[in-house]
Amino acid sequence: MATKILKYTFAIFLILVLIVLLRAYLHQPDAYQAKISEPIIFDETKSINNLSRSIQFETISHPDYEKFDYDEFQRFLAWLEEEYFQVFKNLEKKYLGETLLLKWKGEDPSLDPILLTGHYDVVPVREDANSIWQEKPFSGKIDDEYVWGRGALDDKSGVIAILEAVDYLLTQDFVPNRTIYLSFGHDEEIGGRRGAGKVAEFLINEGVELEWTLDEGSFLLKDIIPGVNKPVAVINVAEKGSLTIEVIGKAEGGHSSMPSSNSSVGYLAEALLKLEDNPIPGKLEGISLGLFDEVSKQMPFQYKILFANLWLFEPVINSFLSNSPTMNAVIRTTTAPTMLSASNRINVLASEAKGTVNFRLHPRDNPETIVNFVNNLIGNENIEVKKLSSGTLASSVSDWDTDGYRVISNSVREVYGDIIVAPGLMVGGSDSKHYGKAAKNSYRFNPFPLSASELSGLHGIDERIKKEDFLNGIRSYIRIIQSGSI
Ligand SMILES: [Zn+2]
Structure with a gap:
């Protein structure tokens, strides 16, 4: 009985491996024949x-x-x-x-x-x-x-x-x-x-x-782009928005000779660390999926195995992308603590300690969802979260299955020959x-x-x-x- 189960398990495993390899093998770029046109001659x-x-x-x-x-x-x-x-x-x-x-x-x-x-x-x-x-x-x-x-x-x-x-x-x-x-x-x-x-x-x-x-x-x-030898024309189809918030830690102020056990600075530090340790959720989908799907078709076989089998390797890919600052910025709203202020005397406890955090908004997020995320995450009544301005939404996402996109990509291919063209997200x-x-x-x-x-x-x-x-x-x-x- 046990050997039978072992045999079945092994057979299923083998089938899975075959599916993974087959999908990687079929992960190929569309055949593209560059149009041969008259050279353009000018001064x-x-x-x-x-x-x-x-x-x-x-x-x-x-x-x-x-x-x-x-x-x-x-x-x-x-x-x-x-x-x-x-x-x-x-x-x-x-x-x-x-x-x-x-x-x-x-x-x-x-x-x-x-x-x-x-x-x-x-x-x-x-x-x-x-x-x-x-x-x-x-x-x-x-x-x-x-x-x-x-x-x-x-x-x-x-x-x-x-x-x-x-x-x-x-x-x-x-x-x-x-x-x-x-x-x-x-x-x-x-x-x-x-x-x-x-x-x-x-x-x-x-x-x-x-x-x-x-x-x-x-x-x-x-x-x-690591692992890709051909030039990649990244046609950005959207740009990120921006939101800046102030995180304010509040506690009793006073003289530093008799501090209470919790200070505004301590609350703020704790809140900022939480924000850094818990990035805004993001993953490979939409534009970033369009980009990596195209680019990975030109990558070495071991990468193709991953990108052609998102159903299996999505968590691995998401954590791999999150570890690169450039890739991370494409898949999620980024969190960047930038400015700090508290007491301006060495011996005075601040009643308020302020930290400024700048978010670059992915098209899937908006200022309200980010503020809610921050409030839920910090969950401390001694912390106030304030928007410094109304923020700017990310742009709408343009369609990349259009004649306009094809005009741009085919023109660039005509001039540069064998290149990869893929949609992208502008972080600036x-x-x-x-x-x-x-x-x-x-x-x-x-x-x-x-x-x-x-x-x-x-x-x-x-x-x-x-x-x-x-x-x-x-x-x-x-x-x-x-x-x-x-
Ligand atoms: Zn410019």
């Missing part, structure tokens, strides 16, 4: 010089709108009008503050327009940047391989590549079938209220509903939170390759873009406009 030196020139304008945005150097922004816009005179001659222009909106009228008014967008404001550089950067941050230096400077990746490369693409298509006498809007924001780095926010308002008032939008976002990532913010209000779907992707060594230049030091990568970005935008305007 590469001119394009690269224009990117360099654009970087030399110090269009730094500042949290205080009063402190903008608007003259510099105006000089940049005047240069655009002069350099891209052909674009300005053929497209209708409108300024909303220092944000530029261009409309390229399509032949078929029954088609909803699309929007290509970027921003030309940049974040500041540190004071000692001139001695720390390999090249001066606003030099726009061109060497054999790179164009250097603040904005080379974020996001003057996007703005200039879109304008170069439109300029090229105009010389080819291309006329879009669908109307195309171009928008270049001046305050994205501080939230985009006066730029993209006003553009979205304007479009809604005009009764425009955009079919889709393409804004900055992720890149064509090279050697950044972009102007798309505004544009999305006027659009059915919003995508966030820069069609430029980016390697790990270049990644640190984003808002950091030595920001630069490879010349070849920038030129291929222009080619990508040309293809996106050609196939997106049909």
